[in-house]
Amino acid sequence: MSSSYSQHTGHGFIISAVLLLLLRFAFSNGIKHDRAAAVMKCFDGVDCLSKRTAWEHLTEDLPSCLVAARVWWSSRPAAIPVTLVTQLSAERLDQLRAQCATWSGPLAAALYLPLLNPSSHELQDTSRQKLQAMIASAEELFKASETNQLHTVRLGNHRSSDGAISTSTNSSSGSGGGGAGGCQLRLILIYELFADPRALVLYPVNSLRNYARLLADTDLITNIDVDMLPSASISAALADPALRATYQAGAAAGGVYVWPAFETHCGGTSYADAVALADKAALPAALRKCLRRMRPKAPASHNATDYERWMATDGVYDIQYGALYEPWFLSWRWGTLWYDYRYRGYGKNKIVQAAATNATGAAWHVSPHGFLVHRPHSESRARRDFLRAKFSRKDMEDLRGSLYEHVEALWAGTTAELAAGSYMARVERPFQACLEALPWWRKEQRR
Numbered sequence: 044m045s046s047s048y049s050q051h052t053g054h055g056f057i058i059s060a061v062l063l064l065l066l067r068f069a070f071s072n073g074i075k076h077d078r079a080a081a082v083m084k085c086f087d088g089v090d091c092l093s094k095r096t097a098w099e100h101l102t103e104d105l106p107s108c109l110v111a112a113r114v115w116w117s118s119r120p121a122a123i124p125v126t127l128v129t130q131l132s133a134e135r136l137d138q139l140r141a142q143c144a145t146w147s148g149p150l151a152a153a154l155y156l157p158l159l160n161p162s163s164h165e166l167q168d169t170s171r172q173k174l175q176a177m178i179a180s181a182e183e184l185f186k187a188s189e190t191n192q193l194h195t196v197r198l199g200n201h202r203s204s205d206g207a208i209s210t211s212t213n214s215s216s217g218s219g220g221g222g223a224g225g226c227q228l229r230l231i232l233i234y235e236l237f238a239d240p241r242a243l244v245l246y247p248v249n250s251l252r253n254y255a256r257l258l259a260d261t262d263l264i265t266n267i268d269v270d271m272l273p274s275a276s277i278s279a280a281l282a283d284p285a286l287r288a289t290y291q292a293g294a295a296a297g298g299v300y301v302w303p304a305f306e307t308h309c310g311g312t313s314y315a316d317a318v319a320l321a322d323k324a325a326l327p328a329a330l331r332k333c334l335r336r337m338r339p340k341a342p343a344s345h346n347a348t349d350y351e352r353w354m355a356t357d358g359v360y361d362i363q364y365g366a367l368y369e370p371w372f373l374s375w376r377w378g379t380l381w382y383d384y385r386y387r388g389y390g391k392n393k394i395v396q397a398a399a400t401n402a403t404g405a406a407w408h409v410s411p412h413g414f415l416v417h418r419p420h421s422e423s424r425a426r427r428d429f430l431r432a433k434f435s436r437k438d439m440e441d442l443r444g445s446l447y448e449h450v451e452a453l454w455a456g457t458t459a460e461l462a463a464g465s466y467m468a469r470v471e472r473p474f475q476a477c478l479e480a481l482p483w484w485r486k487e488q489r490r
Contacts, residue, residue, distance in 0.1 A: 078483070079116040082231060082257065085477035086111040092163050095238035100245065101449055104385045106471040107247050109233050109254070112156075113178055115185040116258075117227035123148035123281045125373070126259035127226070130155065130251035131269040133177055138269045138418055140184055141312070143226040144193040145319050147278035150226035151258035152269070153251040154181055156234040157243055166236075174234060181232050188228040229258040244446060248392050249382035253474055256379075260483040263291055265373045268393075270418050271304065272319035277413030286412070294375035298406040301362070301370040303353050304337035304345055305330075306417035315418045323414070326354070337417065343367040348409055359408050364401040369393045371415055377489050383457070383468040390450040395457055399468060402461050 091108035100107060127146050130153040131139050143150050156177045158170040166174075187193050231254060237243055252266060263281075267273060281287050290300060305326075307315045310333040318329055326334065338344045347365040380399050386392035401407070460466035478484050 075116040075118050078258075078260075079114040081481055082114045082477070083111055085473070085480060089473070091236045092160070092165070095160060095163065095236040096242050096245065097237075097239040098242045098245075100242065101387060101446065102444065104453075104469075106384055106473075107235050107245075107250065107387075109235055109247065109250060109471075109473075111254075112174060112232045112234055113181070114232075114258075115181065115228065115230040117149070117185075117189060117229060119189065119227045121149050121227055121261070123278060123287070124261045125149075125263040125265065125281045125287070126151050126261045126376075127273065128252065128256045128259055128264050128266045129153075129269045130248065130255050132156075132246065133180075135269050135420065136180060136184060138420060140187070140193050141316060141418055142267075142269055142272055143188050143228055145272050145275055145278075145316075146226040147275075147282065148226065149229060149259070149261065151229045151255045152231070153255035154230060154232045155246070155251055156232065157246075158234055158236050159240055159243065160236045161238065163238070170236070177232060177234075181230060185228055185230055188226060191225045193225055231255065231258060245387040246389070247384065247387055248389075249386050249396075250384045250471065250474070252382045253384070253470060254477075256376075256381075257474075257477060257481060257484070259376055262376055262489075263287070263294060263373060264376045264379060265302070265371065266379070267302075267371045267415065270420055271371060271415040272315060272418050273302070273415055274318075274322075274413040275320050276322055277302065277410075280410075280412035290373060290410075291375070293406075293408065294373065295378070296406075297375075297378060297404065298408055299400065300359070300373040300408045300410040301348055302372065302410060302413060302415045303348050303350060304371060304415040304417070305334050306337050307333045307419060308335055309333040312418055312420075315416050318416045323354075323411075326414070334416070337415075341367075344369050347407075353409055353411065357411050359410060362407045362409055364397070364407055366398075367394055368397050368401075370397065373410065381468045381470050384471055384474075385453055385469055386450065388446045388450070390447065391454045391457075395454065396468070398458070398461055399466055402464070402466065 089108070089110050091110055094108035096107050099105065126149040127142070128151045129139070129142065132155050136154075139152055139154075154177070156174060158166075158173060160167055160170045233251065233254060235247065256264065256266070265273075281290070293300070305318070307318070314333050318325075318334060321329070336345060336350055343365060344367060347362050347368045348370060349360075349362055352360060380396055380403070382392065382396050383399075386395060457466060
């Protein structure tokens with residue numbers, strides 16, 4: 044009787060445990076579905092056919108009409124409660140795949156598709172086909188991330204006899220090689236309709252950064268461009284509860300934690316992937332080979348990080364902000380400033396947010412626990428056009444009406460407002476309404 048009762052009780056316990064797991068899974072999936080639906084609801088009734096983007100949207104600082112085609116939200120539990128936030132254009136999907144493979148936590152991304160649509164009455168067949176193809180590509184990437192089958196570089200014996208980094212290719216599934224386990228992807232596909240082909244260079248980079256951040260629901264976030272790979276050591280450090288609590292306390296108090304950034308000048312994408320999966324001790328050898336500090340020809344961009352000190356220390360240290368500094372950093376979601384939508388195309392879009400952050404009195408720290416490495420790619424049209432104007436020998440009269448001329452004028456106005464203490468980042472009204480509508484962005488959710 045006792046044996047029978049024990050066996051029956053055992054089966055009952057197993058069945059109850061299975062049911063509990065199924066209920067938890069269903070509840071978790073329900074939350075993810077609800078959150079994706081809540082974001083999509085922000086775009087209900089949006090009709091951009093009569094508000095297609097033209098060049099005047101730049102010159103008059105008019106906000107773009109942006110539409111979400113679809114939102115994907117991972118059902119996998121967050122491995123670390125820190126969200127990486129990024130944005131990308133259609134040709135950068137491979138970069139997102141690589142970034143997701145080296146990050147262990149939630150990754151919130153805004154994927155952008157510009158559509159030249161001369162008609163103000165209907166979405167033309169070519170636009171519809173491009174949109175459907177983009178949805179299919181995004182769906183494929185999302186499914187790969189959900190099954191942890193992102194293709195990336197794994198490090199086996201990654202040190203050669205001279206200390207250099209070597210690579211081997213594999214899937215991101217499994218735990219071999221010391222890399223991260225793959226992100227939990229939250230992806231929003233946003234498209235913009237254009238009436239003017241000239242305006243196609245007006246990539247809404249800061250609007251996309253803001254919309255991507257709406258998908259973040261963790262207290263700690265890190266805004267990192269999609270062509271920058273976070274080292275696996277960042278995820279490992281943030282997985283430590285005590286260490287993460289230290290970061291959270293500092294960020295909640297108004298501090299930001301900079302990730303030192305590097306770039307490669309040889310070796311291609313596979314070398315960058317390998318560096319991201321190596322540890323800090325491997326960097327001196329890499330710096331003698333294909334690695335270097337980020338943007339050496341623009342020292343103001345990253346020199347405030349103090350690379351020599353970072354290479355020599357195991358502890359967090361303080362730095363002073365410098366003009367035109369544009370680092371990537373870890374911050375408190377509730378206190379991180381939004382990006383100014385008026386900065387479109389290329390130039391100053393990230394610099395202005397760093398300058399505004401400094402104007403709030405933020406404390407700048409550098410984290411010793413990881414780094415970023417640039418993953419090489421072809422240059423965007425917006426960047427080519429911007430740099431062509433910037434370094435041409437034309438006078439400003441010849442540059443009248445160019446993207447470069449507008450960005451420089453906008454930056455001059457912004458710096459004056461910062462000096463006067465009156466600057467506020469401009470965000471679009473639809474974005475502000477969405478922010479106020481999303482439950483996980485309500486003030487009572489702050490911890």
